[in-house]
Amino acid sequence: MTAGDGGAKRGLRIIVCIKQVPKAQELSVDPVTKTLKRVGVPSEINPPDQNALETALRLKAERGGEVLVLSMGPTSFDESLERAIAMGADRAYLISDRALGGSDTVPTANTLSEAIHKLGSFDLVLCGEETTDSSTGHVGPGIAGHLDVPQITYCSDVVVVGDRVRGTRMIEDGAETWECALPAVVTVDFGCNRPREPSLTGKIRVKRGGLITRWSAADLNLDPAKIGLRGSPTIVAKVETVQLPDRQGKIFREEPAVAVALLLEALKKDGVVLP
């Protein structure tokens, strides 16, 4: 047991960073411009962020406190912030400003960190491991860097013990558990829990309104040179679409025992399975 465990439990202040993304299974790539076709595609909370939110809500149920949701993006993100509140978050904050358009992960982490500063003290910042629409996994660690707090990444289990957080991450041949002092940043593994459905009480709170706060770049005193396209060092040099090779497709219709033997034979012949 670590120091502080067993003492009087105090509520946790948890900030969950979420992004709204197009539903992955409904996305396609424009063959000409080679960019994602986003128009008309329904949105959702980035699935790993849903796991982070679920983690936060469970911690709150256990320890008390509050869950704040933070996001950066266009006002259409309200849809996801409302869903997060309907799921049980206490309040939500959206940083929305044209000047932030085109931000890559560097200004995004910077901007979110400034917003977290503005929110005051916190115990935990939870992020999804990465987003499904860009898959960098940079933002969580970037926030930890800006805030200068410890981080544990890719956690599938998060436990708060006294004033410390313990995160378990799956690695190739097992699991490892790390522990660090609060406040900390933890990024959460995709699929590590089952995000709850919005509740009636939560949806009523959304309808009653007043739980989403909007901030502009000016509200956060952001340096114009450090945000948006100007503040983004990433250069997209080239985009290629990969043509999937046609598969031959063969069905082995023999008795199962025979079919398996024939299948193995064929896979060995093609070098898929080593002899």
Add this chain to the structure above:
Amino acid sequence: MVERFDAIVVGAGPAGSAAALTLARKGFSTLLVERARAPGAKNMFGGRIYAWPLFELVPDWQKDCPLERLVTKEGMAFLTEDASLGLTFDSPRIGEGRSASFTALRAKFDAWLAKKAEAAGAMLVTGIRVDDLWRESGRVKGVVVDPDDRVAADLVVIAEGASAALVRRAGLKADLEPREVSVGVKETIELAAETIEERFALSEKEGAAFVYAGYASGGLRGGGFLYTNRTSVSLGLVVSAEDLAQKKIEIQDLQTKFRMHPGIQKLLQGGKVVEYSAHLVPELGANMMPHLAGEGVLVTGDAAGFLINNGYTFRGVDLAMTSGIAAAEAAEAARSAGGMSAANLRVYERFLRTRNVLTDLERFRKAPLYLKNARLFDVYPRLLIDIAERVYQVDGTGKERVLATALEGAKDGGLSKLTMLRDLIRGARSM
């Protein structure tokens, strides 16, 4: 913290939205909860709405109500495998004033009415299925979605539709029995507006409403319907659940045969089935009604069995909306009388009576039972078509007078004159 309202209405169909709209107007803080993602998405009906309650509910309804066509043509027909004997009635007057009726699509109509309730101040929440009533020491205190998700209210208005799950859980009604319900199926068949107008002899905004007996339901108790929408036709069946189960017949097979009937095919040729839906239909009207009022709870619409099927008109949506209005009136009266006790809420029945919901239901109390006479759906359609064939076939072998032909047909159909006479008298009485 538990959220609370003066009233919670469960279900944003015609009954629920009408109740929520009227409650909100009367100053009740009102929550309207719908299980589908949007009002109307999970709802189903034949296709026609009698407009009269809208004159009170949304006085300027004609301005933006998403109606498909005003019904100006009514029809009924008996079918055998390949023949039909029908009667149509055209009159601009059936589409006029308070007796107007129109065809509609529920996804649009229900969404429209729910919006009116919202505009009146009710809070609409969708995508939530209410699992149970919150009951404590014999009275309803709100709704339960799951044990950690309860919302409190002085009054819960149940407008959950035909399955009546909450009504049963609240102990206001016993479990549904097969004889109390029919199964409704409906196909929406897309056709160009001009094609519909040409085939049904309608002008631009006019619509037709047809009912079918006999082969339509495969001789089982029930019948078929056809309504013209703007650019589609609703074709469907309502068939006794008891008969389907007993005869082990799948209703979709009946529906396919009905659609393929030559008389129907002529009307629908070239159309594309774009939607298929099915739903329970409360069948026994006044004979299956639950307790309509309890401690802190009222039951409206299909959940209360407010449906009239007398063989030539099917009414549900108008009764549902009216019962919603009456529920709100009862709530208002109960509030003035000191609270939402069962005793105070019992005025609901009186309001249902002054609004002719209960009176109409009671008037046709016997119709459902009469309609349960299997001869109506099998023997008589055949007989009528047989007689018509005898009357109209001229082949030089000599003709009898019509009455003699009819009696001969009846004899061949295995019906005694007495049985026929008895059915005729019963029919006339119950309708």
